[in-house]
Amino acid sequence: MSERRHEISLLVNGIPHKLEVPGRRLLSDALRHDLGLTGTHVGCEHGVCGACTVLVGGVPMRACLLLAVSMDGESITTVEGLAAPDGTLSPVQQAFRDCHGLQCGFCTPGFLTTITAGLQDTPAPSQEQAREMIGGNLCRCTGYQNIVASVLRAAELTAERTAEHTAERTAAGELG
Numbered sequence: 788m789s790e791r792r793h794e795i796s797l798l799v800n801g802i803p804h805k806l807e808v809p810g811r812r813l814l815s816d817a818l819r820h821d822l823g824l825t826g827t828h829v830g831c832e833h834g835v836c837g838a839c840t841v842l843v844g845g846v847p848m849r850a851c852l853l854l855a856v857s858m859d860g861e862s863i864t865t866v867e868g869l870a871a872p873d874g875t876l877s878p879v880q881q882a883f884r885d886c887h888g889l890q891c892g893f894c895t896p897g898f899l900t901t902i903t904a905g906l907q908d909t910p911a912p913s914q915e916q917a918r919e920m921i922g923g924n925l926c927r928c929t930g931y932q933n934i935v936a937s938v939l940r941a942a943e944l945t946a947e948r949t950a951e952h953t954a955e956r957t958a959a960g961e962l963g
């Protein structure tokens with residue numbers, strides 16, 4: 788007997804998708820295998836390592852612990868959705884590049900999504916807050932020092948870009 792499939796709609800990185808998935812399909816598998824978005828990595832499949840972290844409505848969640856059917860109608864951002872449409876790296880991506888925040892890169896997508904959300908809540912983190920922000924993600928390579936430096940650098944870059952954007956809009960007469 789064939790397995791019953793369910794139709795769901797997902798908005799992934801701003802693009803609408805309709806999928807037919809079995810009830811037991813994990814979100815991580817739906818993203819990787821059904822949509823081809825293999826930037827979401829799967830390590831432990833038990834919610835421990837954080838490699839599979841994506842943003843659901845802006846909130847970081849473990850894609851390996853979510854059933855795709857439970858995501859019907861949700862807006863999801865994967866690591867592929869962090870850069871601007873013209874390819875400009877997001878502040879967090881740029882900071883990882885600047886500060887050598889990765890080695891093998893397996894854990895990196897989960898760190899990038901987690902930190903992107905973390906900086907929304909804590910835009911100017913202390914060293915300790917930066918460590919807390921990444922406390923739920925595991926990296927086997929870097930010893931975390933460069934990742935912490937990347938968090939702090941990403942906060943600076945975000946502030947710089949916001950200031951530039953505000954100055955441009957002011958010059959264009961859009962503000963005040």
Ligand code: FES
Binds near residue numbers: 833835840
């Ligand atoms: S693969 Fe999801 S937390 Fe490790």
Ligand code: FES
Binds near residue numbers: 891892894
């Ligand atoms: S860079 Fe290799 S696991 Fe983190």
